[in-house]
Amino acid sequence: MTDPAQVKLELADMIAAASDGMVSAADVLAARHPLSALGLTSLARIRLIDTIEDSFGVDLDLDEDLSSFEHVDALAARLADLLAAQ
Amino acid sequence: MTPATVAFRGARAGEAPLTWGQRLMWRAVHLMGPSQSFLNCPWVLPVYGRPDLAAVLDGLRALIERHESLRTTFADTPGGPVQRVARDGELTVPLVDAGAERPLAAAERLAGELGRAVFAHEREWPLHATIVTRNGRPAALALAFTHLAVDYHALALLSADWRRLLRGERLAPPPWQPMDQAGLEQTEPFQARSARAIRYWRSVLEDVPLEVFDHPPGEPEEPRFIEVGMESVALAAAAARLAQRWTISTTSVLLAACATELATVSDRPRAVMQLVHSNRRDPRTQAMVGTVGQDGLFVLDLPGTDFAATCQAAHRAALTAYRNAHYDPAAMTAMRQEIGLLRGREPDLDAFVNDRRDGAGWPALPALAPGADLAPLTSQTRTYVTNAWPGVRFKVFFTVGTAPGTGELSLIIDTAYLSRDKAVSMLLDIEAMLVRGAAG
Numbered sequence: 001m002t003d004p005a006q007v008k009l010e011l012a013d014m015i016a017a018a019s020d021g022m023v024s025a026a027d028v029l030a031a032r033h034p035l036s037a038l039g040l041t042s043l044a045r046i047r048l049i050d051t052i053e054d055s056f057g058v059d060l061d062l063d064e065d066l067s068s069f070e071h072v073d074a075l076a077a078r079l080a081d082l083l084a085a086q
Numbered sequence: 087m088t089p090a091t092v093a094f095r096g097a098r099a100g101e102a103p104l105t106w107g108q109r110l111m112w113r114a115v116h117l118m119g120p121s122q123s124f125l126n127c128p129w130v131l132p133v134y135g136r137p138d139l140a141a142v143l144d145g146l147r148a149l150i151e152r153h154e155s156l157r158t159t160f161a162d163t164p165g166g167p168v169q170r171v172a173r174d175g176e177l178t179v180p181l182v183d184a185g186a187e188r189p190l191a192a193a194e195r196l197a198g199e200l201g202r203a204v205f206a207h208e209r210e211w212p213l214h215a216t217i218v219t220r221n222g223r224p225a226a227l228a229l230a231f232t233h234l235a236v237d238y239h240a241l242a243l244l245s246a247d248w249r250r251l252l253r254g255e256r257l258a259p260p261p262w263q264p265m266d267q268a269g270l271e272q273t274e275p276f277q278a279r280s281a282r283a284i285r286y287w288r289s290v291l292e293d294v295p296l297e298v299f300d301h302p303p304g305e306p307e308e309p310r311f312i313e314v315g316m317e318s319v320a321l322a323a324a325a326a327r328l329a330q331r332w333t334i335s336t337t338s339v340l341l342a343a344c345a346t347e348l349a350t351v352s353d354r355p356r357a358v359m360q361l362v363h364s365n366r367r368d369p370r371t372q373a374m375v376g377t378v379g380q381d382g383l384f385v386l387d388l389p390g391t392d393f394a395a396t397c398q399a400a401h402r403a404a405l406t407a408y409r410n411a412h413y414d415p416a417a418m419t420a421m422r423q424e425i426g427l428l429r430g431r432e433p434d435l436d437a438f439v440n441d442r443r444d445g446a447g448w449p450a451l452p453a454l455a456p457g458a459d460l461a462p463l464t465s466q467t468r469t470y471v472t473n474a475w476p477g478v479r480f481k482v483f484f485t486v487g488t489a490p491g492t493g494e495l496s497l498i499i500d501t502a503y504l505s506r507d508k509a510v511s512m513l514l515d516i517e518a519m520l521v522r523g524a525a526g
Contacts, residue, residue: 042405042408043366043408046367046405049409050279053275054275066405
């Protein structure tokens with residue numbers, strides 16, 4: 001689970017699942033556009049946060065910078081920090 | 087005509103505590119008492135193709151068998167309110183000839199009439215149905231549901247099922263029903279999420295002003311609660327343009343504008359509003375017929391440096407509100423009572439926003455050249471004033487309507503605090519704010 005490449009792939013799948021088919025895992029990994037621009041809605045984002053929290057056992061804080069929710073690399077980095085802090 | 091009977095037999099029966107969504111509605115239903123029919127959901131299912139009466143009744147049977155919510159009664163017990171799913175039963179369905187009326191129009195009128203009855207939740211099925219016929223053939227189904235059984239998302243699911251059932255498709259039973267949801271909500275992660283949401287609400291309630299408005303109530307109009315509405319293509323076009331410019335939803339843009347207007351009118355630096363939303367963020371609830379909605383608490387500090395900043399802040403505030411919109415209503419009530427003891431009384435959170443649209447945009451908006459000046463469109467804007475539904479009592483309640491080709495924004499007000507002229511000017515201010523933003 002600590003392999004960053006593996007975490008990134010898992011996150012891409014989670015983003016695709018949360019988006020109701022609006023965004024594919026391939027689009028997420030290609031990372032040419034922010035997730036909002038790809039069509040990830042607010043509700044999908046909350047769903048994603050729930051999934052990440054349930055799967056990785058972490059607590060994500062929405063008061064922090066939201067830009068890490070725009071790119072899978074930034075999200076993976078933030079998740080790695082949270083996992084390392086546990 | 088002799089009424090028809092639909093005899094149904096579903097896959098299982100059972101009793102469970104209420105889901106959080108049901109619990110909230112249960113409370114609302116009891117608070118509203120005789121006015122609770124406001125909460126009923128009238129709905130029309132057109133009869134597609136030319137099926138005979140037996141096929142239509144069979145479609146209705148299949149619908150009730152599929153969705154446990156449609157064969158559920160609700161009761162107070164010493165251990166708290168419960169949902170009781172019946173495996174089998176019968177629903178009586180009157181038949182009404184449309185006469186000279188268009189069948190769909192007749193069905194809409196009948197659904198509205200059915201919706202005015204108060205449901206006896208302990209002993210009645212949660213839906214009333216009438217079949218509208220024309221020339222002896224079924225043409226439409228007029229329905230009214232108690233809001234304890236469905237929300238608007240659930241009604242859309244029923245419509246989609248109905249279309250397929252009438253085509254003769256056999257549908258697998260949905261895997262997730264309100265009784266399953268009630269069980270899930272007892273589990274640790276859901277309780278933890280509920281506790282976190284309640285902490286967030288508490289942090290807001292600790293210092294929110296006790297009243298929505300600082301000024302004392304004046305002499306209200308008769309009737310006291312009215313609804314003013316606006317239909318504005320300019321509003322929709324401007325919101326759509328701004329949402330695209332800043333890659334946020336049109337909901338966030340409209341929230342920013344409504345909250346700015348409320349803050350201006352109440353002369354405060356912070357707008358606090360309850361956000362009504364469908365709350366089906368758990369994928370399992372997406373195909374579930376039931377009532378899932380709970381309110382979020384939306385907090386926006388103003389003014390931002392400019393409208394762009396306000397919209398971005400509203401976007402973030404909406405995320406926080408959605409995230410903290412799933413909680414155990416009993417625990418929420420207990421927390422609010424505790425705040426009431428600490429502060430002398432519970433703060434009045436009687437300002438609401440409800441975006442009823444399912445998607446984010448207006449699919450049938452007239453096409454406009456990119457960058458076209460939107461100001462001239464405001465000359466087509468129409469406003470109206472009607473009485474609020476009897477029993478509806480809100481200080482401020484914004485609703486974004488579902489018309490696909492124009493921006494519908496309505497505002498229910500308490501005329502003891504705001505005049506009807508003020509309410510109309512608030513809607514026009516919001517339109518102007520958005521049109522100005524889109525031009526900038």
